[in-house]
């Protein structure tokens with residue numbers, strides 16, 4: 001593959017609101033606060049922004065964000081589909097636009113009141129899907145039977161993974177224990193100062209068997225924004241460059257929205273395999289070159305699957321890979337050092353990209369030594385995306 | 393709030409009409425013979441728009457399941473199972489999958505690969521204990 005995108009652009013600013021359960025303000029305001037913070041971090045004036053990218057699910061229209069920021073003109077604006085699968089793709093779209101000359105300064109954003117407003121875990125969206133649209137018909141294969149929550153959609157695949165590979169609930173629990181350990185020392189995390197044990201995980205209530213409460217990410221209010229410019233422009237800015245060396249989206253054979261149950265084998269995430277092949281090829285890197293990773297953790301079982309898709313271990317081997325602390329600080333591959341969406345906040349994956357930037361800059365609260373390259377992934381069970389961020 | 397009803401459109405009406413009459417129908421490409429589910433207007437194997445349906449025998453095996461505890465929808469009285477099943481199709485070695493509810497099996501008795509039979513009720517299909525001779 002021609003690696004024209006790799007290293008051509010950089011993330012030069014990150015910004016966020018506080019992460020809470022009730023922000024007390026509008027999603028648009030959260031968005032604008034995060035965007036302004038990211039631009040301040042980058043040292044770029046808001047009027048210089050000429051591109052905006054967000055999720056198709058986001059409620060803040062690019063023109064209202066542009067108006068609030070006082071941008072002179074927008075030359076590139078794009079929405080990425082499929083829920084949390086869009087997170088890293090916002091940066092991929094920004095990088096592609098800048099590399100193609102369609103924009104110079106692109107802000108990627110996601111902001112919502114996901115806890116105090118519409119809660120994804122309620123099942124309401126699936127229940128209320130109606131009409132002739134293909135996606136409404138899709139949800140209609142499941143809602144009459146009560147398969148209506150993201151946790152339940154993941155649980156169906158997780159149960160088969162357990163059957164095929166002999167994985168246990170404790171194997172899932174170790175992912176949560178690591179996340180909460182990292183959140184415990186991150187003052188920005190909702191679960192700051194509140195680590196859990198594997199016993200806590202095992203005694204947490206069943207949400208949708210085999211998933212327990214502590215296998216499930218939080219519900220959060222907040223916003224995160226990222227500023228992307230060319231690598232050339234980044235060199236003239238005050239901060240340390242964080243190069244985008246891999247950026248890709250992926251959807252695979254017989255892809256469904258959260259219910260890819262019709263493939264011969266439902267224990268993998270081949271759409272993430274599509275992402276993995278691309279980001280490794282673009283960056284010229286592989287699993288051994290990654291010092292720390294932010295692996296999308298809406299539900300713990302798919303963290304294991306993603307480690308397998310990226311080749312950190314073989315199929316079905318992730319439970320062994322993580323068993324002895326490999327994903328904790330000091331381990332072979334510290335994961336989600338901000339606490340992840342299980343521990344810091346659920347901002348649809350965007351807070352994880354910010355953490356990856358901090359790790360490359362060397363400014364994370366749970367800093368991993370000598371970080372050169374960080375892998376970041378987006379939402380799983382859906383068409384998804386990923387990034388490799390690297391030091392210059 | 394009552395149990396949601398199927399969402400029916402032009403592309404999938406055959407499926408829900410079949411279920412309402414007591415049969416699970418699976419789309420079969422007239423051109424190349426391949427089976428597909430969920431419904432789609434075009435055959436992914438050969439791009440033909442011509443299709444017919446074949447009827448599942450009523451025998452199935454459990455591919456996976458989850459038992460939903462929380463949130464409990466108002467139409468359910470306690471933790472309930474949702475199952476993913478491999479359907480037997482006569483004269484075919486393909487085993488298309490569907491998601492449905494479970495009926496007449498205790499949640500704790502569910503085992504992956506266990507045999508099941510289809511049960512039809514109120515316009516929906518459920519997996520029940522295996523019976524001799526199929527379900528329809």
Ligand SMILES: [Zn+2]
Nearest residue numbers: 421424435438
């Ligand atoms: Zn065909």
